[in-house]
Amino acid sequence: MKLRLLYPRDKVGEAVLSRIVLETQILVNILEAKVTPTTGEMVVDVPVRGTQLEETIALFEKARVDVKKILAVVRIDTDRCISCGACVSPCPAQAIKQNVDWSVELEEAKCIGCLVCVDACPVRAIVPA
Amino acid sequence: MPELHKPVGTMIEELGSESLRTYEEINEKIVRGDAVVLTADEFVAHAAKNGLHATANEVDVVTTGTFGAMCSSGVFLNFGHSEPPIKMLRCWLNDVPAYKGLAAVDAYIGAAAMSESRGFDYGGGHVIEDLVSGKEIALRGEGYGTDCYPRKSIETTLVLGDLNQAILVNPRNAYQHYNAATNSTDRILYTYMGTLLPHFGNVTYSGAGQLSPLYKDSGFETIGIGTKIFLGGGVGYVMGEGTQHSPQTQFGTIMVRGDLKNMNSRYLRGASFHRYGTTLYVGLGIPIPIVNMRVAESAALKDEEIHTSVVDYGVPSRNRPAIRKVSYADLKSGEIYIKDRKSRTSPLSSFKYAKEIAETLKHWIQERRFSLCRPTELLPRQREFKPLQVGRPPHGEDDAEQYFGNSSRGSSGSSRQYDDDY
Numbered sequence: 001m002k003l004r005l006l007y008p009r010d011k012v013g014e015a016v017l018s019r020i021v022l023e024t025q026i027l028v029n030i031l032e033a034k035v036t037p038t039t040g041e042m043v044v045d046v047p048v049r050g051t052q053l054e055e056t057i058a059l060f061e062k063a064r065v066d067v068k069k070i071l072a073v074v075r076i077d078t079d080r081c082i083s084c085g086a087c088v089s090p091c092p093a094q095a096i097k098q099n100v101d102w103s104v105e106l107e108e109a110k111c112i113g114c115l116v117c118v119d120a121c122p123v124r125a126i127v128p129a
Numbered sequence: 130m131p132e133l134h135k136p137v138g139t140m141i142e143e144l145g146s147e148s149l150r151t152y153e154e155i156n157e158k159i160v161r162g163d164a165v166v167l168t169a170d171e172f173v174a175h176a177a178k179n180g181l182h183a184t185a186n187e188v189d190v191v192t193t194g195t196f197g198a199m200c201s202s203g204v205f206l207n208f209g210h211s212e213p214p215i216k217m218l219r220c221w222l223n224d225v226p227a228y229k230g231l232a233a234v235d236a237y238i239g240a241a242a243m244s245e246s247r248g249f250d251y252g253g254g255h256v257i258e259d260l261v262s263g264k265e266i267a268l269r270g271e272g273y274g275t276d277c278y279p280r281k282s283i284e285t286t287l288v289l290g291d292l293n294q295a296i297l298v299n300p301r302n303a304y305q306h307y308n309a310a311t312n313s314t315d316r317i318l319y320t321y322m323g324t325l326l327p328h329f330g331n332v333t334y335s336g337a338g339q340l341s342p343l344y345k346d347s348g349f350e351t352i353g354i355g356t357k358i359f360l361g362g363g364v365g366y367v368m369g370e371g372t373q374h375s376p377q378t379q380f381g382t383i384m385v386r387g388d389l390k391n392m393n394s395r396y397l398r399g400a401s402f403h404r405y406g407t408t409l410y411v412g413l414g415i416p417i418p419i420v421n422m423r424v425a426e427s428a429a430l431k432d433e434e435i436h437t438s439v440v441d442y443g444v445p446s447r448n449r450p451a452i453r454k455v456s457y458a459d460l461k462s463g464e465i466y467i468k469d470r471k472s473r474t475s476p477l478s479s480f481k482y483a484k485e486i487a488e489t490l491k492h493w494i495q496e497r498r499f500s501l502c503r504p505t506e507l508l509p510r511q512r513e514f515k516p517l518q519v520g521r522p523p524h525g526e527d528d529a530e531q532y533f534g535n536s537s538r539g540s541s542g543s544s545r546q547y548d549d550d551y
Contacts, residue, residue, distance in 0.1 A: 082482060083479045084474040084477055084478060085480075089326075089332060089474055090323065090324040090325075090475075101478075103481055111423065116317075119319075120324040120403065122408075122410070123410070124401070129179060
């Protein structure tokens with residue numbers, strides 16, 4: 001599950017993520033990190049589900065980090081998609097595939113949110129979710 | 130590519146020979162409703178299973194299809210005259226400049242022209258898609274005013290039905306086949322072959338392979354001026370060779386026309402390649418009459434037998450190195466080896482739509498709504514594909530010889546230096 005973490009100002013200097021990783025032993029993958037004078041924002045991929053996921057989210061919230069689940073980073077507008085495949089091979093996470101009938105499908109779980117596909121699509125059928 | 134003039138029996142058949150069946154015989158069967166029509170995919174499978182001879186004797190027509198980016202496409206428009214009338218010198222459709230070097234209210238909107246306000250996001254191809262979709266288009270025109278055309282400017286909106294003519298005329302469509310593309314550099318490249326990841330990170334390719342209209346008649350025995358085709362969802366015609374037509378290397382192209390008012394936006398889509406420019410995806414399909422064994426052999430070619438080169442677009446030259454040869458079957462498998470690493474492949478032209486077009490054309494023929502036309506002149510099978518020389522002075526100059534020399538980039542002995550622009 002991909003999560004968007006928003007750190008309050010006074011927590012930006014604290015290694016909240018590292019402490020939670022050590023504590024839970026979960027191999028969190030950092031997809032995006034942005035630190036400004038007033039906030040810290042991160043997009044992470046936490047490779048657990050169910051109760052374990054909810055417990056991990058609770059740990060962040062206890063540290064006063066705001067957590068939002070990212071269900072989809074991009075989506076394919078099937079009304080616009082022409083099934084050309086231009087988005088498929090540029091995807092570095094191999095999250096887009098073509099079925100036997102060449103129709104294009106996004107596997108949300110694999111998406112790392114790099115947005116290369118959005119520009120690669122010639123008919124602008126891939127939009128940020 | 131099938132060998133031309135291969136002897137059949139003891140006779141060498143002339144080009145376009147109708148030894149198996151004639152256009153008239155085929156059209157009579159179409160009218161009766163018992164023409165045997167297969168898509169190219171079906172014909173390939175049938176020939177593999179039953180043998181070429183049996184298949185060629187049985188099947189009358191093979192339908193083909195392609196849906197890819199065709200930048201040399203556009204529409205000739207006639208707006209009709211305003212009151213008072215204007216002779217437009219410049220005009221814009223939704224801020225996209227159209228060519229106005231024709232009569233007062235004749236214009237040509239090309240797929241690759243781009244909006245002066247929206248740039249790469251909206252071009253001539255998008256205007257064409259919007260027109261076919263029935264959307265309102267903003268027309269702006271400027272003229273210098275004459276005694277007979279006193280008006281100097283005009284701004285109005287119009288829809289497709291308002292136009293006297295809207296004729297799709299595409300100077301280069303339906304490439305017989307095309308390159309595959311990769312990138313040897315260490316940065317992402319944005320090209321007309323899509324997004325290319327660094328260090329051979331991916332491979333893109335274009336062309337419908339065994340569904341490709343021109344590849345299925347590689348000998349160009351049935352396609353030519355007057356061939357009736359599926360174009361943009363309606364009926365169109367081949368006008369002759371397209372620009373850069375290069376038959377000897379299987380890079381044949383055609384110029385086509387059709388009435389935009391009978392087309393549909395499913396098969397005419399405005400498109401934009403990031404940091405490259407705008408274009409138009411065109412749906413095109415050609416019925417191939419199986420008139421002789423050579424045509425049958427060409428129509429039966431399968432993806433495994435249709436080859437192309439993986440070309441390195443990381444080299445900014447008109448002569449890009451070919452990294453390796455592959456078949457369309459290799460490309461369609463989803464991954465190929467480049468040097469010693471596996472690279473994922475993906476197409477730029479839609480096989481889903483190509484199949485749909487071939488199927489649609491098949492149904493049109495089976496439903497007796499579409500007959501075949503014998504072309505009045507076949508496509509040329511020989512063309513020299515010349516480059517553009519930079520810095521060559523006009524013919525007839527006294528010291529012209531010192532500029533020609535041996536170098537294609539201009540003479541080394543000259544006092545003038547020319548930079549080649551890419």
